[in-house]
Amino acid sequence: MPLPQLTQARAPLTREIEVVNEFGARETIAIPAERDLTVYVDKRELVTLMTLGAHPEWLVLGYLLNQRLIASVDEIESITVDWDVNAASVKTRQGIDRIEERTSKRVVTTGCGQGSVFGNLMDEIDSIRLPESAVLRQSQLYAIVNAIRLKESTYKSAGSVHACALFHGEALQLFVEDVGRHNAVDTIAGWMCLQEGLPDGEKIFYTTGRLTSEMVIKSAQMGVAVVISRSGITQMGLDVAQRVGLCAIGRATNKHFLCYASPQRLVMDAVPALAPQPLRVRA
Amino acid sequence: MPLPQLTQARAPLTREIEVVNEFGARETIAIPAERDLTVYVDKRELVTLMTLGAHPEWLVLGYLLNQRLIASVDEIESITVDWDVNAASVKTRQGIDRIEERTSKRVVTTGCGQGSVFGNLMDEIDSIRLPESAVLRQSQLYAIVNAIRLKESTYKSAGSVHACALFHGEALQLFVEDVGRHNAVDTIAGWMCLQEGLPDGEKIFYTTGRLTSEMVIKSAQMGVAVVISRSGITQMGLDVAQRVGLCAIGRATNKHFLCYASPQRLVMDAVPALAPQPLRVRA
Numbered sequence: 001m002p003l004p005q006l007t008q009a010r011a012p013l014t015r016e017i018e019v020v021n022e023f024g025a026r027e028t029i030a031i032p033a034e035r036d037l038t039v040y041v042d043k044r045e046l047v048t049l050m051t052l053g054a055h056p057e058w059l060v061l062g063y064l065l066n067q068r069l070i071a072s073v074d075e076i077e078s079i080t081v082d083w084d085v086n087a088a089s090v091k092t093r094q095g096i097d098r099i100e101e102r103t104s105k106r107v108v109t110t111g112c113g114q115g116s117v118f119g120n121l122m123d124e125i126d127s128i129r130l131p132e133s134a135v136l137r138q139s140q141l142y143a144i145v146n147a148i149r150l151k152e153s154t155y156k157s158a159g160s161v162h163a164c165a166l167f168h169g170e171a172l173q174l175f176v177e178d179v180g181r182h183n184a185v186d187t188i189a190g191w192m193c194l195q196e197g198l199p200d201g202e203k204i205f206y207t208t209g210r211l212t213s214e215m216v217i218k219s220a221q222m223g224v225a226v227v228i229s230r231s232g233i234t235q236m237g238l239d240v241a242q243r244v245g246l247c248a249i250g251r252a253t254n255k256h257f258l259c260y261a262s263p264q265r266l267v268m269d270a271v272p273a274l275a276p277q278p279l280r281v282r283a
Numbered sequence: 284m285p286l287p288q289l290t291q292a293r294a295p296l297t298r299e300i301e302v303v304n305e306f307g308a309r310e311t312i313a314i315p316a317e318r319d320l321t322v323y324v325d326k327r328e329l330v331t332l333m334t335l336g337a338h339p340e341w342l343v344l345g346y347l348l349n350q351r352l353i354a355s356v357d358e359i360e361s362i363t364v365d366w367d368v369n370a371a372s373v374k375t376r377q378g379i380d381r382i383e384e385r386t387s388k389r390v391v392t393t394g395c396g397q398g399s400v401f402g403n404l405m406d407e408i409d410s411i412r413l414p415e416s417a418v419l420r421q422s423q424l425y426a427i428v429n430a431i432r433l434k435e436s437t438y439k440s441a442g443s444v445h446a447c448a449l450f451h452g453e454a455l456q457l458f459v460e461d462v463g464r465h466n467a468v469d470t471i472a473g474w475m476c477l478q479e480g481l482p483d484g485e486k487i488f489y490t491t492g493r494l495t496s497e498m499v500i501k502s503a504q505m506g507v508a509v510v511i512s513r514s515g516i517t518q519m520g521l522d523v524a525q526r527v528g529l530c531a532i533g534r535a536t537n538k539h540f541l542c543y544a545s546p547q548r549l550v551m552d553a554v555p556a557l558a559p560q561p562l563r564v565r566a
Binding site for chain 2: 015017019020021022023024029031032034035036050138158159210212232233234235236237238251255256257259260266268272
């Protein structure tokens with residue numbers, strides 16, 4: 001089956017605005033250029049996404065996959081994004097079966113907002129089999145955290161966005177930023193399904209956002225057994241990670257991290273030297 | 284009309300778990316105890332919210348108000364939350380008109396996740412009239428930032444939650460944390476509609492989260508003309524703030540802040556002394 005035809009619609013990621021600071025002085029800063037994108041599937045309106053719009057076609061593809069509205073990229077003939085009308089037009093090869101019914105159940109999820117996960121993703125997690133062999137070496141983890149630190153980004157210039165990245169071992173495959181971290185992970189899912197021959201066991205997912213249940217589920221759905229976050233984890237994120245055997249790492253900054261789940265996947269090959277203890281002078 | 288009958292269901296806000304750190308050592312930390320709460324309106328399932336569950340009755344009430352499913356607290360007879368079955372049962376006095384139709388349109392919003400705002404909140408913003416007299420004095424802003432800093436919180440013990448607070452002038456009225464910042468603001472909206480005689484012009488809203496379009500819309504809907512955030516703003520958040528004349532303050536930490544919109548509402552009564560410039564030694 002040929003890959004779907006995708007446009008490459010681009011739009012500016014930041015916008016300059018004038019603000020007033022604490023001294024009463026005007027200054028010019030950049031903010032993220034969030035915009036709305038209404039998704040039509042076979043001419044039927046599905047949903048409106050708020051996005052930075054860096055890779056809207058991959059975002060829409062990943063959204064359809066992660067919401068389980070399509071099972072494979074083969075079902076899509078084309079995705080056409082037009083920023084003049086803020087629309088993404090998806091053409092399927094054979095239609096999406098029972099789309100009304102499958103988009104009718106709403107779960108308002110954590111995120112920072114009230115996310116909407118169609119259907120019953122939670123019901124699906126018991127069928128997920130993550131590769132047994134997948135491990136994370138501590139040295140890889142440190143290389144990944146450093147690679148993210150060095151990345152030029154919208155976050156550095158404008159703030160207020162989340163980033164996700166997919167690594168193959170220590171090699172960065174794709175770095176995506178968006179106003180919502182779920183858009184960023186969906187974009188990665190969309191990109192992944194267009195690639196061939198990414199070996200499952202080597203995939204490592206990085207996110208700046210918290211490890212909520214949806215974030216962990218989405219990673220597991222993509223066959224990724226190792227997730228690293230700069231932030232923490234929530235109880236339901238932990239529950240899902242334990243249930244699917246996903247190695248969940250959080251608070252990853254500099255040399256520090258916490259492994260919340262599946263520590264057996266962690267290879268401690270770069271344990272830092274303990275910081276020297278301050279001398280204690282007897283009083 | 285009597286106020287609705289509300290249960291006072293409580294549940295632990297944090298949970299202790301064991302993790303492995305960068306030295307390979309086990310340690311015990313606290314994480315936020317996120318849980319799901321399915322909302323039934325007159326026995327019909329409406330939505331499932333993921334929440335920390337500090338004030339679930341106010342959350343449900345604020346959710347119904349902010350989604351414009353009810354126009355006033357008078358429409359609600361009771362809200363009964365039972366954590367044994369993770370359910371909130373809402374009893375209305377006269378039913379909610381056309382509830383199917385009004386919950387059918389989805390906008391997946393920014394948040395950190397993909398939020399779901401039923402209906403057409405954006406269409407409503409032109410009808411919002413914020414009090415002309417509302418101002419923010421710089422000295423109030425600093426007092427508010429300091430009050431938040433001193434607050435004992437789930438964030439301090441477990442991280443990974445957002446906080447919102449409502450102030451009346453400098454006086455803290457309510458401080459709410461939740462895994463999603465929209466739950467926190469909805470909880471405040473629910474609490475507000477149960478109070479009497481909060482003067483509009485003195486209300487100031489604080490959030491740790493970004494000023495996205497929904498956050499600004501929700502503040503404006505609550506009649507709050509001044510919003511302060513520890514984080515930044517997105518383009519659509521700015522657009523809405525400018526359109527409704529809301530004073531949007533971001534990056535508020537210590538003495539620093541940026542005023543993104545409606546600087547005419549800002550009274551600069553506490554401009555900090557400029558930091559002394561470092562001596563320049565001629566080379």
